[in-house]
Amino acid sequence: DTAVSQTPKYLVTQMGNDKSIKCEQNLGHDTMYWYKQDSKKFLKIMFSYNNKELIINETVPNRFSPKSPDKAHLNLHINSLELGDSAVYFCASRGAGGFYEQYFGPGTRLTVT
Amino acid sequence: AQKVTQAQTEISVVEKEDVTLDCVYETRDTTYYLFWYKQPPSGELVFLIRRNSFDEQNEISGRYSWNFQKSTSSFNFTITASQVVDSAVYFCALSDLEVSSSNTGKLIFGQGTTLQVKP
Numbered sequence: 001d002t003a004v005s006q007t008p009k010y011l012v013t014q015m016g017n018d019k020s021i022k023c024e025q026n027l028g029h030d031t032m033y034w035y036k037q038d039s040k041k042f043l044k045i046m047f048s049y050n051n052k053e054l055i056i057n058e059t060v061p062n063r064f065s066p067k068s069p070d071k072a073h074l075n076l077h078i079n080s081l082e083l084g085d086s087a088v089y090f091c092a093s094r095g096a097g098g099f100y101e102q103y104f105g106p107g108t109r110l111t112v113t
Numbered sequence: 114a115q116k117v118t119q120a121q122t123e124i125s126v127v128e129k130e131d132v133t134l135d136c137v138y139e140t141r142d143t144t145y146y147l148f149w150y151k152q153p154p155s156g157e158l159v160f161l162i163r164r165n166s167f168d169e170q171n172e173i174s175g176r177y178s179w180n181f182q183k184s185t186s187s188f189n190f191t192i193t194a195s196q197v198v199d200s201a202v203y204f205c206a207l208s209d210l211e212v213s214s215s216n217t218g219k220l221i222f223g224q225g226t227t228l229q230v231k232p
């Protein structure tokens with residue numbers, strides 16, 4: 001009955017590789033997000049999607065490409081991984097109609113070596 | 114620009130002590146939401162509370178209470194009779210009210226406060 005799920009939970013890869021993280025929500029929400037949490041625990045928005053459409057890219061490099069095949073899914077593809085991409089990536093979804101809290105997936109810990 | 118400041122980086126208390134986590138925010142919007150999230154050592158982000166800008170009523174939920182003061186742009190969180198299980202990183206966050214072409218509803222997070230409750 002997981003509300004927001006992400007796969008994989010851990011991802012270890014080498015510099016230069018391409019990898020994807022998948023996110024799915026079963027809450028019926030229209031709006032989804034990707035956040036990045038760095039080694040100092042600071043959480044920062046990366047992308048905002050509403051009804052499968054990108055609302056804003058928060059100055060994230062082009063190597064990061066989100067894709068939303070439908071309202072329940074928001075995947076993140078990263079090309080040419082760099083050491084600085086090592087972080088925990090969280091997917092989230094947001095309700096509407098007065099229920100605006102965001103629910104987060106369990107996070108994907110990406111380690112680039 | 115919107116900003117959330119949690120000036121306390123780390124707090125350490127002994128079990129059963131009360132502890133208050135401070136949160137100060139900046140926004141030019143007249144309507145907005147404020148949130149608190151908990152991140153335990155296991156890493157997930159757990160929603161605790163949402164408060165909208167036109168509701169300054171304080172809230173209590175068990176050992177947790179929240180004090181929202183618009184006049185000082187603060188949304189502080191108090192844990193009464195702390196327990197070891199309260200040990201976590203706590204984040205305060207701010208967002209727009211609605212999602213539109215100009216508002217994404219994204220969360221602007223504070224830096225987080227690490228709370229350690231010792232037995």
